[in-house]
Amino acid sequence: QVQLVESGGGVVQPGRSLRLSCAASGFIFSRYGMHWVRQAPGKGLEWVALISYDGSNKNYADSVKGRFTISRDNSKNTLYLQMNSLRPDDTAVYNCAKDGFCSGGTCYPHHFDSWGQGTLVTVSS
Amino acid sequence: QSALTQPASVSGSPGQSITISCTGTSSDVGYYNYVSWYQQHPGKAPKLLIYEVTNRPSGVSNRFSGSKSGNTASLTISGLQAEDEADYYCSSYTSSSTSVFGGGTKLTVL
Numbered sequence: 001q002v003q004l005v006e007s008g009g010g011v012v013q014p015g016r017s018l019r020l021s022c023a024a025s026g027f028i029f030s031r032y033g034m035h036w037v038r039q040a041p042g043k044g045l046e047w048v049a050l051i052s053y054d055g056s057n058k059n060y061a062d063s064v065k066g067r068f069t070i071s072r073d074n075s076k077n078t079l080y081l082q083m084n085s086l087r088p089d090d091t092a093v094y095n096c097a098k099d100g101f102c103s104g105g106t107c108y109p110h111h112f113d114s115w116g117q118g119t120l121v122t123v124s125s
Numbered sequence: 126q127s128a129l130t131q132p133a134s135v136s137g138s139p140g141q142s143i144t145i146s147c148t149g150t151s152s153d154v155g156y157y158n159y160v161s162w163y164q165q166h167p168g169k170a171p172k173l174l175i176y177e178v179t180n181r182p183s184g185v186s187n188r189f190s191g192s193k194s195g196n197t198a199s200l201t202i203s204g205l206q207a208e209d210e211a212d213y214y215c216s217s218y219t220s221s222s223t224s225v226f227g228g229g230t231k232l233t234v235l
Contacts, residue, residue, distance in 0.1 A: 061223065
């Protein structure tokens, strides 16, 4: 079955950088778009970024555009999120999620089909 | 990229039905039929309940159903059970090829 395992979270000072990873297994990683979604403590879900199956297209939430970069290595079945110029309001649990699914030759995109358990990023001095 | 609007909380008794609304704009909920719904229990990852407005993934109870009219989508839970007590989020793909979530609704089963 689909398994997504995030890593790389921790405590970081404002203005510094951090790179998150998401190791994928149980599906053909190179065939699916992937998302990052975050959830600040006690708050709701916030979509962060999407990367297409081959890495050629990337989209970002306005709140992270220009600071965060989503990327993937299909040879390693791994998704990344490079976070620069971190701010206290970036403090959140960061989840990776698989974009949709395919069944019987038909694909159903544009939703969050499977989720990892998340990794906590705390931005504080 | 404004969040979709959901009621902060809803409640119902076991066996009853409840509906959670999700209001967006003509650039998101009203643009595509790519509205999805998620259930999140405390400390857990969200779980997909509904995709493409009305479709349930395999394994999701048929007590959960979705609909849409114009810029507003809805999730209905029938035959409420204690285990349904959780946070519920809607999401929509947008005309800008991004995604947006609702603020979330806390369901209390009385």
